[in-house]
Amino acid sequence: MASPESAANPPLIELDGVGKSFGTVTALDGISIVVRHGEVHCLLGDNGAGKSTLIKILSGVHQPTAGTLRIDGAPTMLQSPREALDRGIAAVFQDLAMIPLMSITRNFFLGREPVLGRFLTRRIDMKRADAIVFSELANMGITVRDPQQAVGTLSGGERQCVAIARAVYHGARVLILDEPTSALGVHQASIVLRYIAQARARGIGVIFITHNINHAYPIGDVFTLLNRGRTHGTFRKSEITEAEVLDIMAGRRDLKSLQVDLDRLTAENAVRLH
Amino acid sequence: MSDAAVNLSAGDAAQPASRFTRMMKRSLRRPELGSFGATIFVFLFFAVTAGNSGLFSALGIVNFLQVSAQLGILAAAVALLMIGGEFDLSLGSMIGFAGIVIGIAVTQFHLPIWLSVVIAFGVAILVGTANGMLVTRTRLPSFIVTLAGYFVLRGLSLATTRALTGRTQIPYITRNTTETAFVSLFGGKFGGPLFTWLGHMGWIGIKADGTPLVSGIPMSVAWWLGLTALATWILVKTEFGNWIYAVGGDAQAARNVGVPVGRVKILLFVGTACAATLFAVIQVLETGSADTLRGTQKEFESVIAAVIGGNLLTGGYGSAIGAMFGALIFGTVEMGIFYTGIDTDWFMVFLGLMVVLAVLFNNFIRRKATEAR
Numbered sequence: 246m247a248s249p250e251s252a253a254n255p256p257l258i259e260l261d262g263v264g265k266s267f268g269t270v271t272a273l274d275g276i277s278i279v280v281r282h283g284e285v286h287c288l289l290g291d292n293g294a295g296k297s298t299l300i301k302i303l304s305g306v307h308q309p310t311a312g313t314l315r316i317d318g319a320p321t322m323l324q325s326p327r328e329a330l331d332r333g334i335a336a337v338f339q340d341l342a343m344i345p346l347m348s349i350t351r352n353f354f355l356g357r358e359p360v361l362g363r364f365l366t367r368r369i370d371m372k373r374a375d376a377i378v379f380s381e382l383a384n385m386g387i388t389v390r391d392p393q394q395a396v397g398t399l400s401g402g403e404r405q406c407v408a409i410a411r412a413v414y415h416g417a418r419v420l421i422l423d424e425p426t427s428a429l430g431v432h433q434a435s436i437v438l439r440y441i442a443q444a445r446a447r448g449i450g451v452i453f454i455t456h457n458i459n460h461a462y463p464i465g466d467v468f469t470l471l472n473r474g475r476t477h478g479t480f481r482k483s484e485i486t487e488a489e490v491l492d493i494m495a496g497r498r499d500l501k502s503l504q505v506d507l508d509r510l511t512a513e514n515a516v517r518l519h
Numbered sequence: 520m521s522d523a524a525v526n527l528s529a530g531d532a533a534q535p536a537s538r539f540t541r542m543m544k545r546s547l548r549r550p551e552l553g554s555f556g557a558t559i560f561v562f563l564f565f566a567v568t569a570g571n572s573g574l575f576s577a578l579g580i581v582n583f584l585q586v587s588a589q590l591g592i593l594a595a596a597v598a599l600l601m602i603g604g605e606f607d608l609s610l611g612s613m614i615g616f617a618g619i620v621i622g623i624a625v626t627q628f629h630l631p632i633w634l635s636v637v638i639a640f641g642v643a644i645l646v647g648t649a650n651g652m653l654v655t656r657t658r659l660p661s662f663i664v665t666l667a668g669y670f671v672l673r674g675l676s677l678a679t680t681r682a683l684t685g686r687t688q689i690p691y692i693t694r695n696t697t698e699t700a701f702v703s704l705f706g707g708k709f710g711g712p713l714f715t716w717l718g719h720m721g722w723i724g725i726k727a728d729g730t731p732l733v734s735g736i737p738m739s740v741a742w743w744l745g746l747t748a749l750a751t752w753i754l755v756k757t758e759f760g761n762w763i764y765a766v767g768g769d770a771q772a773a774r775n776v777g778v779p780v781g782r783v784k785i786l787l788f789v790g791t792a793c794a795a796t797l798f799a800v801i802q803v804l805e806t807g808s809a810d811t812l813r814g815t816q817k818e819f820e821s822v823i824a825a826v827i828g829g830n831l832l833t834g835g836y837g838s839a840i841g842a843m844f845g846a847l848i849f850g851t852v853e854m855g856i857f858y859t860g861i862d863t864d865w866f867m868v869f870l871g872l873m874v875v876l877a878v879l880f881n882n883f884i885r886r887k888a889t890e891a892r
Binding site: 330368371 | 752756758761762772774778836
């Protein structure tokens with residue numbers, strides 16, 4: 246997927262030197278990333294790398310304490326998840342995506358229910374909602390017998406897909422996916438990945454947060470590596486191999502430089518002994 | 520040939536299940552299913568054990584309906600609050616307090632009854648908002664926050680009543696009132712002509728002067744049914760109802776998709792405080808007096824009714840119709856035990872066991888509802 250960094254494809258969302266501290270603890274420091282139309286931007290990092298703080302800033306849960314967030318080129322301070330949604334930025338959270346005891350339809354339209362009537366007769370248009378859910382899910386190859394069945398009856402992969410379909414349906418231009426595949430088996434994960442590819446083909450900018458390079462590399466266009474609240478660089482797919490990404494993630498560069506130091510020390514010791 | 524068959528079945532699978540099987544499956548997953556069955560069981564049980572005792576005479580029916588209705592008014596609001604994931608222990612004290620507000624406004628300040636009732640509802644909105652704000656702002660469990668309200672409101676009722684009147688009861692609130700229409704809206708009866716006719720036909724008991732023994736159904740029954748219908752409409756049909764389920768099911772997930780979690784919870788607390796006030800208005804206008812001790816234990820009884828009705832203690836699941844059946848079971852059993860001549864002390868034992876059974880059954884239903892099919 247070639248997406249030239251040109252004026253033809255301006256950034257959808259842009260972080261410029263963004264930082265976030267909670268009191269004296271710095272969770273993020275100097276993060277700069279750019280997300281464009283039809284591009285999957287993978288954020289890779291180990292636990293505690295600052296991935297979840299970054300998602301919360303992008304989705305309006307937290308406000309950055311340093312740097313600027315630009316949407317369509319205009320500096321913006323997102324005050325709430327609702328505001329982020331209204332600007333077309335939707336986050337699908339790892340385990341909080343759906344409410345298991347509520348029906349698929351009720352979950353799908355939660356917070357954005359289609360209504361009929363006015364004042365006292367104002368009500369959810371459940372028929373239309375059911376029909377939309379049924380066709381949206383059928384479009385991505387998930388057949389539900391009854392859109393009114395509880396989300397808890399779906400498998401993990403199906404739940405993630407419903408959550409993503411919900412975000413796309415409600416007009417997301419930027420989709421933030423927090424570890425969408427980490428709790429899934431190989432088959433389920435591939436369903437989700439295929440759906441991410443579909444979303445990209447529709448021109449949606451996807452931010453894919455994961456620590457699993459096997460899931461990220463096949464689908465990613467751009468990779469940003471996070472470690473302890475800082476970026477270790479952003480690479481296009483053409484600039485980096487899967488092994489190199491893994492190297493940086495696993496901190497193997499650190500180990501290599503350690504090896505060099507050790508070799509030098511041994512050599513010096515050998516000289517001294519002679 | 521075989522290809523066609525395969526295509527056909529694949530096509531079928533892609534269609535939604537037929538209307539009938541879908542409805543059957545849905546009704547089996549309804550939270551009020553258990554309480555509906557239990558209601559039938561309770562009625563059959565008392566039909567056998569108390570069939571000739573007068574429990575199912577016109578008077579007996581009106582008696583247990585009245586008990587059920589008053590509790591049911593509370594249970595409808597409590598069900599909504601519980602589905603929203605919170606508790607209101609200040610409910611019973613709010614009943615006493617609202618009654619005192621009306622009593623003092625009428626007897627001490629000589630305000631018209633309608634205005635006093637409006638003031639009482641105003642106070643209820645304030646109390647509910649305070650409860651809701653405290654819960655959403657402090658993030659303390661509502662159990663603790665409203666436990667404070669439980670004591671504060673009861674204490675306020677006692678202190679102000681004793682300071683103003685020197686007693687703890689306020690009698691003669693409706694004596695010599697000219698607002699008969701307003702009073703009978705809450706404390707009156709309906710269906711009078713029907714009962715007169717039934718008496719004429721000799722189908723129900725009549726007094727010596729020819730008027731029926733039962734002159735009508737208490738207005739509380741109408742309020743009960745109306746409020747249950749309203750709560751059900753809100754839950755099933757409106758956006759707000761969707762938000763109530765979401766807030767109780769997973770507040771964080773609800774917040775992430777833009778549901779105003781705090782506002783929903785505050786409104787639910789206002790709902791229970793207003794239901795408590797409606798309960799108080801009905802009692803005060805039926806009996807013509809207020810008492811600082813009114814409403815004692817109602818905070819627990821209404822939770823019991825809601826739980827028997829299939830509402831989960833943990834929130835996110837339940838129904839107002841279930842709460843209605845819960846209240847009906849409560850009222851029928853309370854009166855039924857009285858009519859069968861069993862020592863009424865056993866009622867509490869029964870209640871306790873009923874709650875345990877209901878909770879176990881609810882957990883079973885919840886597991887069924889989320890089981891993969």
